C-alpha cells in the first residue's frame with residue numbers, strides 16, 4: 001500500500017536522530033553508528049533496515065468508557081499577536097483567502113493579545129518620546145501605539161466573517177501613580193464595542209510576572225487580582241456581564257524557581273473569583289536556539305505534562321475551582337524557530353500538545369499564531385502550513401469528549417490520545433472513537449486497537465500524515481499532498497479503510513488519526 005511507503009530521509013537526519021537517543025553514547029559511539037549505517041547504505045540494504053518493524057503500541061480504552069473531560073467546543077483556538085495591529089497595512093484581514101483559512105478553523109477563539117497589548121491605546125494619541133523601545137526578550141517593538149476605532153472594527157469584522165469569537169487583551173500598564181490599573185482607555189474601547197454590538201471576551205495584560213524584565217516596571221500579583229475585580233465590575237456595568245474574563249496570562253510556568261506558578265497562585269487568591277479560566281503561556285523552546293532534533297525528542301515533549309501539573313498545583317493551592325487554558329502556546333518563543341516552527345516537523349509537538357492538554361482537562365489551547373512570525377499556521381503568502389492542516393483534521397475528526405487511554409507508556413516516541421469522534425464525521429450516527437497521535441520513531445510502528453467495545457462489524461478509517469522531509473512546507477494525507485481546492489474549499493480527506501483484524505502500521509516520523517466506526521460506547525452516542 002502506497003501510504004506505507006516511507007519517503008526518503010536524507011542520511012544526515014538519520015544520524016542526527018541516533019545521536020539524540022544516547023547521551024552516554026558520545027563521539028566513539030556516534031562514529032560506530034555512522035560507520036554502521038554507511039555500511040548498510042553501501043550494501044544497499046538501507047530499505048530493509050529502515051522498514052524493519054519498530055515498536056508496537058496497544059490502544060486500551062479505560063474499561064468504564066466514560067468521558068473523562070469535556071473540552072470547550074473552541075478547544076483548538078488561535079491567536080493573532082497584538083503587534084500585528086501596529087502595521088495594519090500588512091495584516092491581511094481584508095483578504096478573502098485569509099478569511100477563508102480562518103473560517104475553516106471555526107469555531108474558535110481568536111485571541112488578540114501579546115506583549116504589544118500593554119502598549120496599545122485605543123483611539124488616543126500617544127504621548128511621550130517617539131524613540132522606538134525594544135523588548136529585551138525578542139527585540140520586538142514595545143513603544144506605545146494607537147489603535148484607531150476603524151482598525152478595531154475591521155479586526156472584529158474579520159473575526160465575525162470567519163465565525164470566530166474575539167478575545168481581546170486590554171492594556172494593564174495604564175496605571176495610576178500608586179500602581180493601580182487606570183480604566184480610562186478600557187472604558188473607551190468597551191463602550192465603543194457595546195455601541196457596535198460586538199460580542200467579545202476579555203483579558204487584561206500579558207505575562208505580568210515578566211513585566212519587570214520586559215518593561216522595567218512591575219505589577220504585583222495581588223494588585224493584578226484587584227485590577228481584574230475592577231475590570232469585571234466595569235464589564236458588568238457596561239453591558240458585558242455575560243462575557244468571560246480570563247487571566248492572569250502568566251509565563252515561565254515550570255521554571256525551576258517556580259516564580260510563574262507562584263505569581264499565578266497569588267493572583268488566583270486575590271482576583272475575587274473574577275476569572276472564568278486560569279490562563280498561562282507555554283513554549284517548549286527558544287526560537288533562536290531550537291534545532292530540528294528538539295522537535296522530535298520525547299524529552300522536549302515531556303515538558304508539557306510537567307508544566308501543566310505545576311500550574312494545576314498552583315490552582316489547587318489557591319483553593320479555586322477553575323479550569324486552565326493555554327492561552328498562548330507554540331513550539332518556540334520569540335516568534336518561533338525559522339524553518340522549523342512552520343514546517344512539517346512542528347506538527348508533532350502541536351498534535352501531542354492538543355492530545356495531552358485535552359487528556360489533562362485543559363479547556364482551551366490558543367495556538368500562537370494564525371499569522372505572523374515563524375510559528376504561524378498560515379504563511380505570509382497565505383498558503384497554509386502543515387499545522388493548519390493538522391488543525392483542520394483535528395476539528396473534523398475529534399470531538400470535545402475526551403476518553404481515557406489506559407495504554408501504558410505515553411512518554412516515549414509513540415504517544416496517543418482518544419476522544420469520541422466528532423458528530424459531523426459519524427457514519428449514520430453510529431458511535432465512533434478517534435485515536436490520534438504521533439510516531440516520533442525513525443522506524444515503522446504497529447498499532448493495535450483492542451477491547452470489547454469494538455463492534456464485530458467495526459471499520460477503521462486511517463488518516464496518516466507524513467512529510468517528504470522534516471522541514472517540508474507540505475504535508476501528505478495517506479500519501480497525497482494536502483492542498484486547498486482552487487475555490488478555497490477543503491479537499492476530500494480520503495481515508496484508508498481496514499478491518500479491526502488488520503494491523504495498523506505507521507510510517508516513521510508520522511502522525512495519525514485512527515477512527516473506529518462501530519464503538520459500543522454510550523458516551524460517544526451523538
Ligand SMILES: *[C@@H]1O[C@H](CO)[C@@H](O)[C@H](O)[C@H]1NC(C)=O
Pocket residue numbers: 122123124125146147148149
Ligand atoms: C478617535 O475617534 C474619533 C471618532 O472616530 C476620531 O475623529 C479621532 O480622530 C480619533 N482619535 C484618534 C487619536 O484615533
Ligand SMILES: *[C@@H]1O[C@H](CO)[C@@H](O)[C@H](O)[C@H]1NC(C)=O
Pocket residue numbers: 119127128129133143144173174175
Ligand atoms: C506608554 O503608556 C503608558 C500608559 O499611558 C505610560 O505609563 C508609559 O510611560 C508609556 N511608555 C512610553 C515609553 O512612553
Ligand SMILES: *[C@@H]1O[C@H](CO)[C@@H](O)[C@H](O)[C@H]1NC(C)=O
Pocket residue numbers: 309310312313316
Ligand atoms: C488538584 O486537585 C484535584 C481535585 O482535588 C486532584 O484530583 C488533582 O490531583 C490535584 N492536582 C494536582 C496537580 O495537585
